[in-house]
Amino acid sequence: MTELLDFLRSPLPWYVGGPLIGLTVPLLLWLGNKGFGISANLRHACAILLPDAIKPSFFRYDWRNERWNLMFAGGLILGGIVAGVVLANPEPTRLSAAGAGSVQALGVQLRPGLVPAELTNLSNPAVWLLLAVSGLLVGFGTRYGGGCTSGHAITGLSTLQVPSLMATVSFFVGGILSANVLLPLFMAVMG
Amino acid sequence: MTRTSQIPGVHTEPASSARTVTGLLVYLFAGLYFGVVLVKSEAASWYRIQEMFRFESFQMFGLIGSAVVTGMITTMLLRRSGLNSLDGQTIRVTDKEKGWRRYVFGGLTFGVGWGLAGVCPGPIFTLLGAGIWPMLLVLAFALLGTYLYGAFKDRLPH
Numbered sequence: 001m002t003e004l005l006d007f008l009r010s011p012l013p014w015y016v017g018g019p020l021i022g023l024t025v026p027l028l029l030w031l032g033n034k035g036f037g038i039s040a041n042l043r044h045a046c047a048i049l050l051p052d053a054i055k056p057s058f059f060r061y062d063w064r065n066e067r068w069n070l071m072f073a074g075g076l077i078l079g080g081i082v083a084g085v086v087l088a089n090p091e092p093t094r095l096s097a098a099g100a101g102s103v104q105a106l107g108v109q110l111r112p113g114l115v116p117a118e119l120t121n122l123s124n125p126a127v128w129l130l131l132a133v134s135g136l137l138v139g140f141g142t143r144y145g146g147g148c149t150s151g152h153a154i155t156g157l158s159t160l161q162v163p164s165l166m167a168t169v170s171f172f173v174g175g176i177l178s179a180n181v182l183l184p185l186f187m188a189v190m191g
Numbered sequence: 192m193t194r195t196s197q198i199p200g201v202h203t204e205p206a207s208s209a210r211t212v213t214g215l216l217v218y219l220f221a222g223l224y225f226g227v228v229l230v231k232s233e234a235a236s237w238y239r240i241q242e243m244f245r246f247e248s249f250q251m252f253g254l255i256g257s258a259v260v261t262g263m264i265t266t267m268l269l270r271r272s273g274l275n276s277l278d279g280q281t282i283r284v285t286d287k288e289k290g291w292r293r294y295v296f297g298g299l300t301f302g303v304g305w306g307l308a309g310v311c312p313g314p315i316f317t318l319l320g321a322g323i324w325p326m327l328l329v330l331a332f333a334l335l336g337t338y339l340y341g342a343f344k345d346r347l348p349h
Contacts, residue, residue: 011231011232011233012228012231012232012233014232014249014250014251014253014254014257015253015257016232017228017231017232017233017234017254017258018232018253018254018255018256018257018258018261019257019258019261020228020232021225021228021229021232021234021254021258021261021262022257022258022259022260022261022262022263022265023261023262023265024221024224024225024228024262025262025265025266026262026265026266026268026269027221027224028218028221029266029269029276029282029284030269030274030276030277030282031217031218031221031276031277032214032217032218032276032277032278032280033276033278033280033282033283034218035284035285038311038312038313038316039311039312041312041316042312042333042334042336042337043337043341045334045337046334046337046338046341049334050338056338056341056342056344058340058341058342058344059338059341067215068214068215068218069218071215071216071218071219071222072218072219072221072222072225073222073316074219074222075218075219075220075221075222075223075224075225075226076222076223076225076226076229076313076316076317076320077222077226077316077317077319077320078219078222078223078226078320079222079223079224079225079226079227079228079229079230079317079320080226080230080235080316080317080318080319080320080321080322081320081321081322082223082226082227082320083226083227083229083230083231083317083321084230084235084317084318084320084321084322084323085320085321085322088321092238093233093236093238093239095238095239095242095247095248096242096247096248096250098242098245098247098248099238099241099242099245099247099248102241102242102245102247103238103241103242106241110238114230114233114235114236114237114238114314114318114321114323115236115237115308115309115318115323116237116238119237119308119325120323120324120325122325122328127325128328130307130308131308131325131328131329131332132328132329132332133304133307133332134304134305134307134308134310134329134332135304135308135310135315135328135329135330135331135332135333135335135336136304136332136333136335136336136339137300137301137303137304137307137336138301138304138305138310138311138312138315138329138333138336139304139332139333139334139335139336139337139338139339139340140297140300140301140336140337140339140340141297141298141299141300141301141302141303141304141336142297142301142311142312142333142337143297143336143337143340143341144293144296144297144300144301144340144347145293145294145296145297145298145300145301146287146288146293146294146297147287148301148311148312148313149305149311149312149313150311150312150313152287152294152298153255153259154255154258154259154262155262156287157259157262157263158259158262158263158266159262159263159266159284160263161286161287163287163288163289163290163291163294164287164294166291166294166295166298167294167295167297167298168298169298170294170295170296170297170298170299170301170302171298171299171301171302171305172244172302173298173299173302174298174299174300174301174302174303174304174305174306175240175243175244175302175303175305175306176244176302176306177302177303177306178244178302178303178304178305178306178307179240179241179244179245179306179307180244180245182303182306182307183241183306183307186307
């Protein structure tokens with residue numbers, strides 16, 4: 001029993017987790033011809049929340065046809081409860097030596113959990129700024145680019161779409177730039 | 192792929208509200224599955240994302256790479272099988288719009304955001320479920336970003 005619990009709490013190796021992620025693409029196609037993607041939910045939420053008088057045309061469509069995507073997001077929250085609370089890994093993420101060193105150099109301690117306490121500590125105003133800027137860029141960029149990691153990197157590449165290859169390369173160029181240059185600068189300034 | 196004819200008696204439009212609800216419930220479970228995998232494979236871990244963008248481990252590259260290869264093979268097999276989706280439609284993949292500007296500029300913008308707080312849209316929801324409440328702030332600003340795109344869409348190169 002404890003062995004089973006230990007197993008359920010421990011992380012999956014990439015060669016198990018990766019295929020399980022990839023299977024989402026045919027699963028959603030089979031369930032109802034749905035293209036796997038998550039960021040479109042942000043658009044649907046805007047379409048639901050914005051009052052008609054100030055709604056840009058981009059949000060004028062029948063979001064009810066896209067309810068499946070909102071349900072999927074609801075499922076993601078449930079998944080977070082199951083895997084991140086009930087069966088949370090009690091160990092810190094097992095980073096490579098180099099990765100652990102880099103994280104420490106950023107002034108962040110490697111503790112159990114998915115996001116370091118230093119980046120979720122809302123008593124620090126700099127954390128508000130970091131989370132807000134990050135969210136803003138994610139929301140704007142995913143809609144401008146027409147998708148996120150799931151829509152382009154997983155679904156788009158799986159179905160051999162050239163635009164998705166351009167988007168995925170751009171995701172990585174932006175991410176490499178921000179993780180290596182912007183974040184260290186930000187962490188140094190916020191102290 | 193040739194379009195197979197519809198099965199008699201199977202309607203592509205939602206037949207009744209009760210059926211729609213059970214039909215939608217399936218996606219809740221699909222999301223639950225994906226959320227669990229995101230956490231268990233550590234794709235939702237800020238630490239892993241930093242490690243990836245610094246090329247300090249193979250973990251995330253193996254994860255994304257094997258996901259793409261699996262998706263490619265299984266989607267091809269599904270389409271070749273001639274199987275219909277559960278609601279009786281021919282399985283088809285919608286092609287992404289042509290062009291390059293939006294993918295490069297939008298992609299870069301998203302990438303910079305992803306590298307900072309280590310969040311892409313899926314993990315925002317999953318981390319919220321895991322009780323990381325500051326993700327509400329990320330979500331609120333992601334909605335603002337989405338709104339700003341909608342408001343300025345016509346002035347941006349696509």
